[in-house]
Amino acid sequence: MLINELSKKTGLSIHTIRYYENLGMIKGLTDEKVKSNNYKHYDSNAVERLEIIIEAREVGFSLAEIKKILTTWFESTESKPETLELFEAKIKEIDDKMRYFKQTKKLLEKVCEKLKSEER
Known part of the structure; x- marks a missing residue:
């Protein structure tokens, strides 16, 4: 899915999703065959990670703590x-x-x- 679909699915703004991606909390993949755009595609793993981020933010975890949670949970x-x-x-x-x-x-x-x- 593209970032706008990911935004609709999670309720997060595109800006916020890009921010989390810049922090290394989620990852979008570009199609190496397509050179005309820089569109990134996101899978269900990105949705799951964003849902964890949302819930962790709601209970008071800092972004650094959330990043650690994501790393230990997934990697x-x-x-x-x-x-x-x-x-x-x-x-x-x-x-x-x-x-x-x-x-x-x-x-x-x-x-x-x-x-x-x-x-x-």
Whole structure:
């Protein structure tokens, strides 16, 4: 499929797909027989990689972390320990953020209550 089809299938803009390709996260293939254009063709592997990228971005992975996930998932023979370690680190990071946000929320609630009591 061409990049516009890939864009429609994944919901990502062509610009974003090209950006991920420039980072080496996906790869399009050009037909060596055709010299009149630089059209790249993408297969189901590109769709799968982009879906992983989308999901990983949604849960807070950085692009560097996602690139590592893709490498260990698709190219490494012993990917489970590395991937598991990366996921466990992300879970810890999320837990730390949740604690921070809960503390921040409590502090803001106290300030709001104080402001409300001063209005009366």
